[in-house]
Every structure is written in structure tokens, then in C-alpha cells.
Amino acid sequence: MRDANVLPPSGGHHIAARFSGTSPLASPPGPRRGRRTLISGIFGGVGLIAVVAITQTVASLGYDSAVTDYRAASAGASESQTQLRAENEDLVDASDAAEAIIAVENEAIPVAATQEEATSTAAGVAGEATAAADDLLGVDIPPVGDKPDWFWELFGATAQLDRHQAEVTRLSDAMDLAAVDTAEAFRGLTESTTSLLVSAGESAAGFEAAHVSARNEAIIALREAAADATATTSIDEGAAETYSALQDAAHQVIATERAELDEKAGPLLAQRLEIEEFARSLAPGVLLEFDWAPMVNGAGGNGSMGGYTTWWWDDPGRATIELSNSVAEQWPADRSKALVAHEVGHAISVKCEGMYDASTQDSIENWATAWAIGMGFTDDANGVWAYGYPPQNYIDAAAGCR
Secondary structure, three states: OOOOOOOOOOOOOOOOOOOOOOOOOOOOOOOOOHHHHHHHHHHHHHHHHHHHHHHHHHHHHHHHHHHHHHHHHHHHHHHHHHHHHHHHHHHHHHHHHHHHHHHOOOOOOOOOHHHHHHHHHHHHHHHHHHHHHHHHHOOOOOOOOOOOOOHHHHHHHHHHHHHHHHHHHHHHHHHHHHHHHHHHHHHHHHHHHHHHHHHHHHHHHHHHHOOOOOOHHHHHHHHHHHHHHHOOOOOOHHHHHHHHHHHHHHHHHHHHHHHHHHHHOOOOHHHHHHHHHHHHHHOOOOEEEEEEEOOEOOEOOOOOOOEEEEEEOOOOOEEEEEEEHHHHHOOOOHHHHHHHHHHHHHHHHHHOOOOOOOOOHHHHHHHHHHHHHHOOOOOHHHOHHHHOOOOHHHHHHHOOOO
16 A cells, blocks of 8 residues: 555656636636737827828928018018119119219310219219129029928928028018119219200300400300200210310311411401401301401402302201402401492391392392491492392391391
8 A cells, every 4th residue: 555645656647636717826817918009009000191291281281481581581671672773774874974074084065073983983983882782683583493392401401491581581681772872873973964964055155255356166066066955854875975076066166276276377357357357346156267268259359349148948058158359458358348238138147038039140149238237337239239239128137137
């Protein structure tokens, strides 16, 4: 017999006292995790996608808003740029013209030093304004560019647009201020330079009066240039050309007067100039030019005197009177004055066109003789000796021509 408390030998069987229930020594079954982990992963992925989608949307909307704001700012800057460029171009043109005017040397018609100084000062201010404008106009306004795809790119592009907007706004403000400065410089330069031109043009009349012996063509050119100068209201290349033309015309007046005086030089110069002044006093407003020769119109020798007049129905009316040297030799005899008055009667026709029949030589001579008689020159050298006494109706008509 074996002791009941002795374990069976190896290879034997031990039958538990209980057949149901859980053995206190056995481990509990593990949790069932597979399905729950899958669900959590799905929800996590969906959440991440939602966050990315929201971020992408926010980034896209923010970028679009920044683009709208930047385009508005850049459009304003473009308008400011266009305005400044136009103002600057006008100022540059005016500055070039003013510099050309100031650079003219050896002026025949001088202008006051104060006017030249004012124009030089205004030109300096204009130069500073154009330099500042050029600097601003040289700054480019950046384009928007293509829209990025991803939110991290969109955020960076939006920040850059915000910076560009601030820069463009500052640029626009600076260009607006520069446009004001440029416009003020333009007005100042225009005012000072037009004043100079107008003053020079107005001085031409006195200049002409000081050079009465100049040739008619030179005087007419001077008057036309002076009229252009006094009518100047803007400063540009045309204004510079006007001023140059005025000074050139004045130099021509001096040159032709010198040539005329050289031709008249000699022992009879004083008498010739006195006769010319006398003739001009009889026909105010008529441009008279004089030529002298030993013989004119077949007369001039043996105590005779000759005269011949050519006139033009132009505006201004002008004439050339040719006189024999004997007229000066016999000056101031009444017969010399009467002959000169007859020739002036022809010349003054330019002021009285239509007052007599100018289609025949006989009528033309009757008119000149009648005019001399009406002016009080009764010596028969007034035309009576050569052409006879004129009809009374000519004398009456000529009395209305002064």
C-alpha cells in the first residue's frame, strides 16, 4: 500500500478535485484590441485631413485678400507714377528750353540781369525736382505673380504681399509729393522764363527805333520775332527757338544798318541821313528804305534831281525810295523837300490802298503830286514840273491819307 499523501511517480496522472470553474492559478484572458485601434486610426486620419483642409482654406483666402489689397495699392501707385512721369517730362522739356535761353551769349537785345538770375535760380530748382522724380520713377512696382499651391507657400507669399503693399503705399505717397514739387518747379520756371522772353520782345520796339537805317527785311523779321516772344505763354523747345530767332533778327538789324551806313558814307552822309529822317516823319508807320546814286530815273546831273519809289501792298506796308545825290547836295532847299515829299506820296500809298486808281502811271503820279501839295510843299519839284498839276479830286482824296 502507498501512502495517500505521496505524489504519484513521474508519468502518472493527478486528477483535480474540481472539474468546473476557473483555476485560481490560470491567467485571465487578454483584451480584444484590434477593432478599437482601427477605429481610432480612422478618426485620427480624418481629423488630420480636416485640419490640413481648414489650414489650406484659410491660407488661400488670406492670400486672395492680400492680392486684392495689393492690387489696389499697386493700381494707386501706377496712377501716381503716371502723373509724376507726365509732370517730370514737362519739367525736363521746360528746363532744357530755359537752359538754352540762358546759354545765349552776345545778346543784341539784352535782358535785365535780375530776370536772367531769376530764370537761373528756377532752373536750379527744376533740376533738383527732376532728379528726385527720376529716382522715384526708377523704382519698379512688383507684380503679383502666380498663386502658390500649398498652405505653407501661401502663408509666405501672403506675408511678402503685405510687405510689398506697405512699400508700394509709401512709394505712392512719395510720388504724389514729388509730383507736387515738380509741378511747382514747372510753374516757377515757366513764370520766370516767359517773363524774360516777353520783356525781350517788348524791348524790340526801342531797339528798332535805335537802328532806323536797317533794311526793311531785317526790321520785318525783328517785328515778327518780337511778336512771337511777347506772345510766349509756355516754355519748351519752341520758346527757345523764339528767343534765338529774336536775337538773330536783332543782329541782322545791326548788320544791315552797318551795311547801309557804309554805302552812304562820304561827304554827303549827314545830309542823306537828315533827308531820310525827314521822309520818315512824313509817313509814320511806313517802313522806308533808301538807296542813293549819282543818277536816278534819268536825273541827277546839271542841277537836276531824280527820285524813284517802289512800294509793296504788304503788312506791314513798306517802300524803297531811290534818290539822286543831287537831292542831298541841294538840301535843305524847298525843291529838295518837295521832291522828297512827292516820293513819300508814292510810299504812303501802302496806307491808303483803294483811295485812288493805281492802274495807270498817270494816275499814280497825279496822286503823289497831289499828296505833296496837300502836305504844303508847293515848289514845282513836287511833281507839277514833271507831270503837271493834278485834278482837284486827287488833292481832296490825298488829304485823307496821312
